Amino acid sequence: MRGVAIMVVAALLLVTGCSGPFGSGGSPDQSRLERTDLRVGVGNPIDTAPLRIAVADGSFTRMGLHLELVEEQNSQNALDDLAAGRVDVAFATDVAFFTAAAAGTALQLQGEAYTSAPYTDVLVTLPGSGYTDLSSKKSPRIAVDSATDFGALATRSMIATAGGDPTKVKFVTRTFDQMPAALQSGAADAALMIEPYSTKAQQELGARVLADSSRGATMDFPVSSYASTGLFAQANAHTLAAFRQVLGDAQQRASDQSVVRAALPRVAGVDDTTAALVALGVYPTSLNGVRLQRVADLMHDTGMLSQRLDVPSLLPKADTP
Incomplete structure (x- = not known):
């Protein structure tokens, strides 16, 4: 939230x-x-x-x-x-x-x-992740705070905008402060993070932005x-x-x-x-x-x-x- x-x-x-x-x-x-x-x-x-x-x-x-x-x-x-x-x-x-x-x-x-606005809600991955293109995985595991809330809606929209199939996304439910651990353990391929969590992940873990939600239907x-x-x-x-x-x-x-x-x-x-x-x-x-x-x-x-x-x-x- x-x-x-x-x-x-x-x-x-x-x-x-x-x-x-x-x-x-x-x-x-x-x-x-x-x-x-x-x-x-x-x-x-x-x-x-x-x-x-x-x-x-x-x-x-x-x-x-x-x-x-x-x-x-x-x-x-x-x-x-x-x-x-x-x-x-x-x-x-x-x-x-x-x-x-x-x-x-x-x-x-x-x-x-x-x-x-740009980069307020982003999908992030950790350094070394093989998930470098939003449409490269058919069934990506995405960490969200709720599978029925804004994060899930934004993720599906981003996947669709990138040419992927949003119905194939597998949501991994985590609180925002638990998302880095889910990425580190491999439980999630990417995480939909809001501020200030995304900035902290970039500062502390070197996380990179895979996709910005401010595109397409969610701009x-x-x-x-x-x-x-x-x-x-x-x-x-x-x-x-x-x-x-x-x-x-x-x-x-x-x-x-x-x-x-x-x-x-x-x-x-x-x-x-x-x-x-x-x-x-x-x-x-x-x-x-x-x-x-x-x-x-x-x-x-x-x-x-x-x-x-x-x-x-x-x-x-x-x-x-």
Whole structure:
């Protein structure tokens, strides 16, 4: 699984093209918030860096919100905690959210977290590996964190783009920190790694990039988002609108990569050198149903979803393109 100052509301409205939840004056009426405390699940520190920065610098507090961050090990844990009411808003991959929605879970997306860019998600091998061409093995063993999540979808897409048969891939499930050992033991021919793990593997093991996911169907691809249950969203519309506003402002600030890189040693536990070297993706400032539909459609095309999912139906009405 995958690092803010408050801008005026008018700027956010220009981005989203809709009216705000706090009236035409543009300043929040905190008395309209249904609640002031939110438990928010967080995962990959790079994906969630803007949110973590906004919590630390008081941006949510100034909006009248107190966020309790709950660390999640993976997307499935996040969805379980959301269903059980242990968190009010969960962070997970878009693949995980759309899989759950297709299975009947009532979700409302509250913000996009991260979109891939060149070298943010890569297949890596170790020095001396005979796997030097993506299509050279008929049934490559690929280490992924989950055979039903983003890594598997991206791997199949990369194999298909290279002219291989994605149905022949044999997935080896490992956590990201276990992947180097899987490569060293020969249990996997390559591993789908995210940052900062891929940079660490290159620094510490001399790993090389076999393929970059930012090609073909997964170029500039939506990776992760935040969501609440449908019932929670219905009962807390103003609170979640305030959450989205601050998140959007935080994501906008993160467009300056230096802001994220400066925070990574604190939020991701990496050293300054690694923070300077990691490939960073894009932090969307608002929900975009057209962009997110790409994920659901690729899932459908590759058999991860049996029927096409209408992603715009999962967005708050005011954020639907």
